[in-house]
Amino acid sequence: MSETMVLNEDDVMELLAFLVSAARIQLDEPPYYAPMRLLSAAERLSLLAINRASPEGRQALEEIKTQILQIERGRRLSERPEDVPRLDALCRTVAQHLVNHTGLARRSP
């Protein structure tokens, strides 16, 4: 587990503002926009964190950002079946990074 601080207070507030704004506008927008908003939040978080991340963390964040950008946003995921495996791959990348980064991989069962 790393103790590196990658966000400052302004960054946190900025992301919070995005999240609550997204929750509000989602009430008026089509439901299929919701995954896009979450991905936008993930992208914004990666960008905020990337500069202060450890070399290993930065590499992971770069990869995550690239994968997010490959997913076409703004359209229904059901209309773009090729995005489903991309999202699965993104989830796998993040989970794998977490397993390695937290030291979970080195734990004996």
Added chain:
Amino acid sequence: MNQPVLDAIRTRRVVRSLLDRPIDRELLGCVLDAGRWATSAGNRRPHRFVAVQDPLTLRVLRAVSPGMFQRPSAVILICIDWDRVAQNQVSRNDKTLYMDVGTSAQNMMLAAHALGLASGPVTSFSKEGVQAVLNLPKHLSPEMLVCFGHPDTAVAEKRTPRKLNWQNMTDWERFPSAPSQVIESKRDESGSERENP
């Protein structure tokens, strides 16, 4: 034939990959002027424009605007001025108020395109958030943020190919009568029954 207006209309696209470079105030003035010349229902012009170029304000504005994928160098917020609406004795539910937002925005984006600037409208933002960030007076409601910047031509924008064209968007003249109406009017011709008024 040289058709600069048609060319601008046809080639304008929303561009979200922008350079981190400020826009000259004079250029932004030209864009605002184009917004001023848009058609407006009853020539009532119920709008106020709020132009923002300060980087920190833009950053905070972007935080409350989940639909703002770009990082613009300038934003023009189009507001409805409810004091003007009341002065003109226009109903608060009048849809033309919102149509006028669209005509102004489109003029601004076409002007920006003509000036070599990229643009894109954003309506996916928190109204309360924008009110707070810009300290808007109560009589102004934020309706559309129009983002501007210098296009980053090194980045290829993702475009979804569409099969839409004006031909498949358009019907000409009257719609044909539904079969039941045809029967009704035939009866009418025979004098037995009159067509519904």
